[in-house]
Amino acid sequence: MKKTSIVLALACAFAWCGVAKAEDLEVGGKAPALSIDKWIKGESVDPAKGGADDVYVVEFWATWCGPCKVSIPHLSEMQKHFKSKKVTFIGVSNEKADVVKKFLDGGWDSKMEYTVAIDKDNKTSEDWMEASGQQGIPTAFVVKGGKIKWIGHPMNGLDLEVAEACGDKEYAAKAKEFKELSGKLGEALEEENWDSAIKTIDKMAALKPDQGRLGLTKYMILATKKKDKSAASKAGAEFVKNTDDAQSLNELAWNMLTEDEFEDARDIKLAESAAKKAMELTKEKDPAIMDTYARALADGGDLKGAIQWQKKAVELCKSDKQFRQFREDLEKALEDYEARMSKGI
Numbered sequence: 001m002k003k004t005s006i007v008l009a010l011a012c013a014f015a016w017c018g019v020a021k022a023e024d025l026e027v028g029g030k031a032p033a034l035s036i037d038k039w040i041k042g043e044s045v046d047p048a049k050g051g052a053d054d055v056y057v058v059e060f061w062a063t064w065c066g067p068c069k070v071s072i073p074h075l076s077e078m079q080k081h082f083k084s085k086k087v088t089f090i091g092v093s094n095e096k097a098d099v100v101k102k103f104l105d106g107g108w109d110s111k112m113e114y115t116v117a118i119d120k121d122n123k124t125s126e127d128w129m130e131a132s133g134q135q136g137i138p139t140a141f142v143v144k145g146g147k148i149k150w151i152g153h154p155m156n157g158l159d160l161e162v163a164e165a166c167g168d169k170e171y172a173a174k175a176k177e178f179k180e181l182s183g184k185l186g187e188a189l190e191e192e193n194w195d196s197a198i199k200t201i202d203k204m205a206a207l208k209p210d211q212g213r214l215g216l217t218k219y220m221i222l223a224t225k226k227k228d229k230s231a232a233s234k235a236g237a238e239f240v241k242n243t244d245d246a247q248s249l250n251e252l253a254w255n256m257l258t259e260d261e262f263e264d265a266r267d268i269k270l271a272e273s274a275a276k277k278a279m280e281l282t283k284e285k286d287p288a289i290m291d292t293y294a295r296a297l298a299d300g301g302d303l304k305g306a307i308q309w310q311k312k313a314v315e316l317c318k319s320d321k322q323f324r325q326f327r328e329d330l331e332k333a334l335e336d337y338e339a340r341m342s343k344g345i
Contacts, residue, residue: 025131027151031143032131034058035073035123038097041104041345042115045088046053047143055087055165058155059140060129062093062105068138069247072101077210078159085166089114092181094122106285107246156182174251185217191249194225212243216252224261240277248291251305257295286324287313291330296336303341310334 025032031112033048061068061076068106072091079089093100097118099319104112119125128134128141132151142150142161150161161171161312181204188197201218205211219239222232253275256262275293277290282289298306313336317327 008209025128025148027148029031029148030057031058031141031146031148032127034092034117034126035120035127036092037120040097040100040116040118040250041109041112042090042117042119044291045090045115046174047088047090047338048146050143051148052145053086053166054144055082055162056090056143057087057154057158057162058128059089059091059138059139060093060134061138062095063093063099065137066247067155070245071138072112073107073212074159075154076111078162079114079212081171082162082166082168083166087162091116092119092124093117094125102147102285107282111244120179141190174207174279178204181207192225194221197221212245212248215239215243216248219252220255223265223267226266229265231243232265233267233270236267236274238269240274244281246278246281246286246289249281250286250292251273252294253296257292257299258260261267268300270297273299284312285316287326287330288317291333292325294333295333298337298340303337307334307341310337 010126016043031048031050033313036044046054047054048056050056052333057075057078058316059071061071064185075089075091078281079087091112093116095118100116100118104116117223117231129137132148132215134151138154139152140150140152140158142158142165144165149165150158152161157175158330159181160175163169163175185200185204188194188200198221199223201214205214208214215235216239219232222228222235226232238245240249241251252270256266256271256274257268272293275289276295278289279286280342285291290309294306294310294313295310297309310330310333314330317323317330320333
């Protein structure tokens with residue numbers, strides 16, 4: 001494992017550097033029509049027919065995509081802020097409608113506060129993603145006046161592009177500053193300048209308090225790099241208390257319980273509280289998060305509780321086909337807990 005693997009991975013949420021090769025669809029070109037099978041949330045819209053001042057953000061995502069889940073709260077915050085400025089956000093998935101509905105019912109409906117649509121026979125993905133040479137999700141397209149203005153990762157400058165497109169100068173200035181700080185954070189992490197990284201994170205958090213992963217990154221640095229137990233404990237408790245991002249909470253707990261970097265800095269109680277809150281936020285409908293919570297209970301000595309929750313996680317995988325890929329691993333963990341219980345370990 002590379003020395004900065006965890007913190008650098010977290011930084012990707014703020015400084016994404018992927019580059020895709022443009023093909024038929026380019027910035028400046030006419031936006032294709034959306035070919036939608038079903039509008040799951042919100043009213044039907046057509047960015048290709050927007051007026052001169054109408055701005056649309058078309059984002060391609062999927063329920064199984066971790067980075068997409070990280071982007072969702074950010075997109076929702078932007079939709080709320082820019083709604084009065086004739087900006088409409090649309091999340092397009094090529095999954096089946098019932099899969100997306102279950103995802104929303106599982107705790108994401110209140111967080112995904114923008115239009116959600118289902119691609120029809122992958123036509124929209126072909127006309128937008130494939131035509132522009134995009135290789136992965138999440139990917140967002142900004143459209144104004146029926147033309148493509150920007151293509152990129154939603155966590156890498158989308159807010160600045162939207163602000164400039166609709167003329168929100170104040171928001172654009174903050175977004176530009178945040179983007180510059182993101183670059184500085186990436187450099188600090190690469191150079192292992194932990195003090196500089198923490199100062200930069202604090203500045204970024206002051207600009208955007210809703211960016212929960214900043215708190216996660218700060219905790220990781222304090223716990224595993226600076227090895228400041230007191231500061232890490234305080235930062236970790238604040239992170240768990242203040243964030244409603246279930247994926248970030250689960251990530252904190254799982255890393256804490258499994259990563260070698262935490263060998264001398266494991267805080268089982270913090271991991272347990274983070275996983276429990278993540279489970280509550282997802283209404284106990286995410287078996288991967290239940291698995292994390294069960295692991296935290298087991299590592300804390302509560303094998304009975306671990307077995308109880310691991311069984312629930314396994315049952316979810318049996319009843320919901322979108323989670324079946326996790327079933328084998330979850331069953332192995334359950335067998336381990338039961339074996340330890342029988343041996344009195």
